[in-house]
Amino acid sequence: LDSIDGKHARRTQSSTPLGELFDHGLDSWATSIFVLSFFSVCSRDNGKTGVSVYTMYIYLSIVLFNFMCSHWEKYNTGVLFLPWGYDISQVVLIAAYLLTGAVGVEVWQKPFLFGYYITDALVILLIGFSLFLSFPQTLYNIHRAHLKKTLKNDSLYEGLLPLVSPLLLFILLTVWVVLSPGNILAKQPRLFLWMVGVAFSNVIVSMFV
Template sequence: MWYIQYVTAQQLAGFRQYKYRAVDSNPLSVYIMQPLWNRIVKIVPLWIAPNLLTLTGFLMILIHYFILSIYDWDYTASGSSPGLIPTWVWGFGAFASFLAYTLDSVDGKHARRTQSSSPLGELFDHGLDSWATSIFPLSFFSVCSRDNGKVGVPVSTMYFSWIVISLNFMFSHWEKYNTGVLFLPWGYDISQVVTVGMYLLTAVFGVDVWHRPFIFGYYLTDILIMLIIVCCVFISLPQTFYNIHLAYGKRTLLKDSLYEGLLPLLSPMLLFTLLTIWVFLSPSEILVKQTRLFLWMVGVMFSNVICRMIICQMTHTRSEVLHWLLIPLAVMVYTATAGFQGKWEEPVLAAFTIFVTAVHVHYGVCVGKQLSQHFNIYIFSLKKYTK
């Protein structure tokens, strides 16, 4: 009874015809990281399934996130008392981030090496990436610390930084929805290298290094946030629109109307709109009171919305007009901002967060099982699937 076939018959047929196409033009990736990944993939045992590499990398950043949640639930530990987060947590963060970055980069190479490439593997990879995209900044915010009047950044800055990062990921896959080619964003490799360096710097010098003026009165946290915005807004997004413009000029766009081309953006933009309304009109200032819980919830919802976009993109099927999770979210936002939830706004948020997390995990498990049966392969093994 628990199993639901989320992928339609039309989409399953589309997966059969799917061919992966990607372009990586980032000099950092092409000239430095790719040669490194080519060496590393050679030491991966041939019996390991590529999806197991992908999952291991995701679990590493998830474990680090949960460790930080224990020591720094409300994002105040770094700003109020640096000793609250042990040095080993930052060292582990550097290790976990580098390992996740490495495994996410070699899983496709390993799949080709073991002749086990499949649409299931790509969907599994990009689906977890859509969730990891949210987890990375949520862990980064523990380094920044929330504003306490002396150091740190406002929670509103955390929220809008998350939106910018999420938009970057979303537009990358929306670009592929329209062009059929995944142009890997330059900001991804830069952000991963910076993340590893940031954790190493914190492990060696402590969080105090982030809470002292660095240059012209700006703190390192301010510079990092500005770097995130610059990479996303002034590098990755213009690249996306330029590639779509080129495809339009060459008449290679996959969608024959502006409406169809923009359709996948409707649900994500409604998601961002509803969440922003909740943030600004919440009577109890829910983002301030429950920063980590709120940002976790929005990250899970974003991942679920984007996973459905990725499936439509890979199968060349029409994107859904409205994601069904937006309906209970709209109810949540209305009842909260209208004051109906009152003092129960925080407990209701907690219950809704558990609900959407369970829905997302259920969705991922069911889609994985459905495609595993369809392609007659196991997700985490190179053996053939036996019905």
């Protein structure tokens, strides 16, 4: 139902900023839950197997960055275009849960190809997806709207302003991870990653309304 509520609201002309805030605001929070649940499926790195907490921070940052790009595009063009299907993410996670339940967490802890683990391949795929598909598509759609003179914001300043807060948040959180005297991410990974998701959701909702 998550994919059809917006279409129904537009068709019946009952779409409101409040409805969008609830819908996409909850999505911004749920995105973090998806990543954290995958962390639990793979299990934490114990020195030999599992996923490093730093790898999971990279996962989460990339996913949230893509979410930000899509809604920044919508802020400027008025159209939300997702280069991936939200439902596909849920299907992939369900498949990961079923696979783990069937064969155990060991499937994520064995070399997959050329000595690399599946989780390593996922990092490469996520980075490649962001750099060569998601972000370029966002820039292209904004540029096309500029050529058609359908942009919602007239100035470059107004168009870029919503990026300041989330990008500053990413920078400060990464500095905290790297320079934390107590190694906060290693000691409290789930608590820290939850905090990242909540803080991001709190900041990103300003793009919705």
